[in-house]
Amino acid sequence: MDIKVFGHEYFYDITSMSMLFFPGEKVCYVRRSSKPTHIISGLYFSRGSIISRTRIKYNGRWFSSQKNAKSGCDLKNLVKQTFYRACSIATGITPPWGILTGIRPLSVYRRHRIAGDEPHAVMKDEYFLAEDKIELLDKIFACQAAFHCPKPRDVSVYISIPFCPGKCSYCSFISISAVNARDLLDRYLNGLFDEIKAKALLINKYNLRVKSLYIGGGTPGILDERQLLMLMQLLHDSFDFGKTEEICFELGRPETVSDEKLKILKNFNVHRICINTQTTNDKILNIIGRNHNSQDYFLAVKKALKCGFNSINTDLIAGLPGEDYSSFCRSVDDVINSGVDNITVHTLAIKRAAKLSGCGDNFNPENRVVTDMLDYAYSRLMSDGYVPYYIYRQKNCVSNGENTGFCKPYKICGYNIYMMEDIHSIIACGAGASSKIIKDRKVNRVINVKYPMEYVSEYEKIIKNTDIIDKMLRAELTDE
Ligand SMILES: C[S@@+](CC[C@H](N)C(=O)[O-])C[C@H]1O[C@@H](n2cnc3c(N)ncnc32)[C@H](O)[C@@H]1O
Ligand code: SF4
Incomplete structure (x- = not known):
C-alpha cells in the first residue's frame, strides 16, 4: 500500500493509524511517483487557512475527507482526523480509540479537562473516541484525583x-x-x-x-x-x-x-502482591508456555489470603491464541471468585521479539471477539464493585484494545x-x-x-x- 504525503511530516503517525484499518498491509512512503497511489494525505496552506485532505483508494473506488482549519491549530491532529475519516468511510471500520495512537489517552483527556474544555465533546469530536472509551476515561480520571498532588x-x-x-x-x-x-x-x-x-x-x-x-x-x-x-x-x-x-x-x-x-x-x-495467571484455561496455559495450571494459581492465592494479604493483583490477557469468548469469560469469573481485589485486564499485543508472531483472526479489526471479551470483563468487574483506576495502551494490540487496571475501592496501587x-x-x-x-x-x-x-x-x-x-x-x- 503506497502513501503519498504532501505538505507535512506526519507519515509515521498516519502509518501507525493505517494498521488499525489495514492490519498486516505493508505501507510504503511515496514522495514523487507516477505509480498508482492508494492513499494521498496532504496539508495545503492558503491565505491564513489550512486544509487537510485525505484520499484513499479502496476496492477500486476513491473515498475522501477534508477539513479546513485556522492557522495555529494542531496540524498533526488535523492530518490524523481526515486520515481517520477517509479510512473509516472506505472500510466501515471505526477504531474505538479514534485518532489516539502512540499517546496516553488519559493524558490527553486530563489536559483538556484542566484547560476547562468539555472533555466529552473534545474526545468525541476532535479525537473520535467511542462513547464507552470516554466513559472509561471519566471513571479512571475520577479514581486518580487524589494521586495527582x-x-x-x-x-x-x-x-x-x-x-x-x-x-x-x-x-x-x-x-x-x-x-x-x-x-x-x-x-x-x-x-x-x-x-x-x-x-x-x-x-x-x-x-x-x-x-x-x-x-x-x-x-x-x-x-x-x-x-x-x-x-x-x-x-x-x-x-x-x-x-x-x-x-x-x-x-x-x-x-x-x-x-x-x-x-x-x-x-x-x-x-500488595501480584500472582498472575493470564487465563484459567489449562489447555491455553500449556499453549502459551506457562508451566503452571489453574489449580496452582488458585492454591497460591489461597495461601496468600491465609497469610493475611488483603491486596492481591492478578493479570489476565484477552486474545490469547486458542482462547474463545466463553473461556475468557470463565477466566474473569474464576479470578473474581478466587478473592483477589486487584485485576489487570490486558489485551494481547503482538510483539516482534516474542515467540508468538501472529494471532490469526483476532487481529482483524472486523472481528469483535476480543472487543466482546473486554466488554464482558469490564461490566462483570464493575458490577462486582471493582473500579478502573489506570490505563495504558500498547502498539499492535489485537482489536486495538487497551490494558486497564481494576481494583476494589481503597485498593488502588x-x-x-x-x-x-x-x-x-x-x-x-x-x-x-x-x-x-x-x-x-x-x-x-x-x-x-x-x-x-x-x-x-x-x-x-x-x-x-x-x-x-x-x-x-x-x-x-x-x-x-
Ligand atoms: C512484566 S509482565 C510480569 C508478569 C509475571 N512475570 C507473570 O508472568 O506472572 C506483566 C504483565 O504483562 C502482561 N503481558 C506480557 N506480555 C504481554 C503481551 N504481549 N500482550 C499483553 N500483555 C502482556 C502480562 O499480563 C503480564 O502478567
Ligand atoms: S516471560 Fe513475561 S509473562 Fe512470562 S513469566 Fe516472564 S515476564 Fe511473566
Whole structure:
C-alpha cells in the first residue's frame, strides 16, 4: 500500500493509524511517483487557512475527507482526523480509540479537562473516541484525583528482577529463564544490591520521601527464600519506609509462591502482591508456555489470603491464541471468585521479539471477539464493585484494545499511577530499569543496560547513571 504525503511530516503517525484499518498491509512512503497511489494525505496552506485532505483508494473506488482549519491549530491532529475519516468511510471500520495512537489517552483527556474544555465533546469530536472509551476515561480520571498532588520530595523506587521460570510465548519483556542461570542470578543480585545502596544514599542525601516501592519483573517470585530475605533486608536497611504508603512485590507466576516466601514478605510489611495467571484455561496455559495450571494459581492465592494479604493483583490477557469468548469469560469469573481485589485486564499485543508472531483472526479489526471479551470483563468487574483506576495502551494490540487496571475501592496501587502518569520521579535499580527524574512536569530518563549479562559485567555504567541522577536531583531541588 503506497502513501503519498504532501505538505507535512506526519507519515509515521498516519502509518501507525493505517494498521488499525489495514492490519498486516505493508505501507510504503511515496514522495514523487507516477505509480498508482492508494492513499494521498496532504496539508495545503492558503491565505491564513489550512486544509487537510485525505484520499484513499479502496476496492477500486476513491473515498475522501477534508477539513479546513485556522492557522495555529494542531496540524498533526488535523492530518490524523481526515486520515481517520477517509479510512473509516472506505472500510466501515471505526477504531474505538479514534485518532489516539502512540499517546496516553488519559493524558490527553486530563489536559483538556484542566484547560476547562468539555472533555466529552473534545474526545468525541476532535479525537473520535467511542462513547464507552470516554466513559472509561471519566471513571479512571475520577479514581486518580487524589494521586495527582505531588509533593516536591516524593519519589518511588523500582527494583527490577528480570528472571523467569521460563519464557511465555507472547511475552517480549527482557527476562532470563532462571532454570539454567542460577549462577547469573546470584551475580546479578550482588550487582543489584550495590546499586540499591548507591541509590539509597542519593535518596537520603536529598531527603526524599519514598512514597512507594515496587519490586517487579520478570518474576521476582523466582528468588529463593535466602535471596528474598537478603533483598528485603537490604531494602529495609537502606531506605526509610516510615512514610511509605505502599510496598508491592510482583511474585508473578503462581508456581513460585510458597508459604515461606509469603511470610517473609509479610514480615517486611509488603502491602500488595501480584500472582498472575493470564487465563484459567489449562489447555491455553500449556499453549502459551506457562508451566503452571489453574489449580496452582488458585492454591497460591489461597495461601496468600491465609497469610493475611488483603491486596492481591492478578493479570489476565484477552486474545490469547486458542482462547474463545466463553473461556475468557470463565477466566474473569474464576479470578473474581478466587478473592483477589486487584485485576489487570490486558489485551494481547503482538510483539516482534516474542515467540508468538501472529494471532490469526483476532487481529482483524472486523472481528469483535476480543472487543466482546473486554466488554464482558469490564461490566462483570464493575458490577462486582471493582473500579478502573489506570490505563495504558500498547502498539499492535489485537482489536486495538487497551490494558486497564481494576481494583476494589481503597485498593488502588499508587505506583501504577505515579509511574504511568509521571506524577513524581522514579528511581529504578536493575537491568532494563529506567529512572525518570521529573522537573516542571518534564521527564528526563536515565536507562540502565538492558540485559542481566551486561548488567553484571558493566557495573561502571550503573555508577555513571547514579552520578547523572545525582546531578538531575540537585538541579531539580535547588530551585524548589
Ligand atoms: C512484566 S509482565 C510480569 C508478569 C509475571 N512475570 C507473570 O508472568 O506472572 C506483566 C504483565 O504483562 C502482561 N503481558 C506480557 N506480555 C504481554 C503481551 N504481549 N500482550 C499483553 N500483555 C502482556 C502480562 O499480563 C503480564 O502478567
Ligand atoms: S509473562 Fe511473566 S513469566 Fe512470562 S516471560 Fe513475561 S515476564 Fe516472564
